[in-house]
Amino acid sequence: MIQKENTFAFLAAKGTSEGLPGKNIKLLGGKPLIAYTIEAAQKSGKVEKVFVSTDSQDIADIAEKYGAEVIWETEENGKYPYDLSTESYLRFAVDKAKESSHQVELIVFLQVTSPFIKPGEISSAIDKINEENYDSIVGVFKTFRYFGKVNENGEYVPLREVRKRRQEMEPWYCDNGALYVLKDSILGEYKNRYGGKIGIFEMSEEDSMEVDDERDWKRVERKIIEEN
Numbered sequence: 001m002i003q004k005e006n007t008f009a010f011l012a013a014k015g016t017s018e019g020l021p022g023k024n025i026k027l028l029g030g031k032p033l034i035a036y037t038i039e040a041a042q043k044s045g046k047v048e049k050v051f052v053s054t055d056s057q058d059i060a061d062i063a064e065k066y067g068a069e070v071i072w073e074t075e076e077n078g079k080y081p082y083d084l085s086t087e088s089y090l091r092f093a094v095d096k097a098k099e100s101s102h103q104v105e106l107i108v109f110l111q112v113t114s115p116f117i118k119p120g121e122i123s124s125a126i127d128k129i130n131e132e133n134y135d136s137i138v139g140v141f142k143t144f145r146y147f148g149k150v151n152e153n154g155e156y157v158p159l160r161e162v163r164k165r166r167q168e169m170e171p172w173y174c175d176n177g178a179l180y181v182l183k184d185s186i187l188g189e190y191k192n193r194y195g196g197k198i199g200i201f202e203m204s205e206e207d208s209m210e211v212d213d214e215r216d217w218k219r220v221e222r223k224i225i226e227e228n
Contacts, residue, residue, distance in 0.1 A: 001130050002183075005048050006105035008097060009041040009122075012073075012089045013063070013112050015056025019213035024112055025062050026217070029224040033211065034059065036115035038066045043119035046126045047108055053093045071096045087192055094187060104184050106130075109193055114178035115220060116207040125181045125201040135186045135196025139179030141205040142171045173200055176208035 013024045013034055025032045034052070041050045052063035053071040060070040071093050090109055097104050106129070108122060117139075129137050144166050148158040160169075179201060180193045189195065211217055 002106040004046055006103050007047055007108065007126060008102060008104050008106070009047045009050045009108040009110055010090060010093050010097075011037055011041075011050065011052045011063075011068070011110050011112050012093075013052055013054045013056070013059045015054065015059060020211065020217055023211055023217065024056075024059055028115060028217075028221060029228065032062050032066075033115060034062060034112045035066045037110050037112045037117060038063065038068050040117050040119050041108065041110060041122060042067060044122035044126070045119070046123045049097075049102070051093055051097055052112075053089055087187075090193060091187065091191065094184065107180075107182050107184055107187060109180040109182070111177045111179075111210060113211040114176070114208065115211070116209060116223070117178050117203070118207070121179065121201065121203060121207075125179055128199060128201060129181050129183075132199060133197065134199035136182035136194035137180065137199045137201050138194050139176050139203055139208070140173040140200045141176050141203055141208045143174055143205065144169050144171055147172065173202075174208075176203060177210060178203065178208055 017023050024034045038050050038052070041047050050068040051071050052059070052068040053073045054060055054063065055073050063070050073089060073092060094104055094107060106126070108126065110117065125137050125139070128134065146158060146160055146163070148156050151157050182194055186195045209216070209220055209223070211220055
């Protein structure tokens with residue numbers, strides 16, 4: 001059982017965004033987008049501290065306002081390839097946390113553009129990795145959709161060969177990007193956000209919504225209005 005004092009949340013927030021400029025600090029329902037994830041981690045009751053890695057002073061100021069500790073990620077100080085959206089960010093951030101005398105054993109990696117993750121979901125995912133002997137947990141949503149790919153000849157290749165009634169179908173589980181929980185040893189061994197014995201934490205597709213562009217923002221904004 002990994003204790004709370006050895007469990008830390010890590011978030012990455014770039015200052016630039018091609019799809020929706022400034023989205024990480026854009027006001028959603030009266031508060032910055034990034035605040036939703038910071039608060040969810042804090043209210044889970046299972047995380048010792050929340051770290052936000054960024055290259056933006058504006059994001060850093062807001063992260064600190066909401067109680068997170070900032071890790072500056074720049075091209076000059078990056079030990080790993082400079083890309084806040086990949087495992088290189090996470091490895092760098094965990095290293096910096098350890099340099100500050102934090103004993104990191106369990107990593108909760110959250111996506112700041114997924115504002116509907118709930119404190120109870122973070123708490124339950126942490127409980128699952130502790131109680132069910134998993135090495136890493138990935139947040140997913142279940143779908144019965146029909147997926148396919150296009151081959152080198154431009155032909156559609158269905159991944160489900162036979163169309164069945166929904167009741168007869170095995171579901172797909174889609175990595176929603178919102179939530180990952182992993183042991184520090186797994187990050188060190190696999191250089192990835194999951195590895196070893198991997199478990200899933202199922203969330204609804206609606207709560208898995210993320211913000212990449214203006215259309216996503218409008219969908220998320222509607223949901224916030226409906227819930228309030």
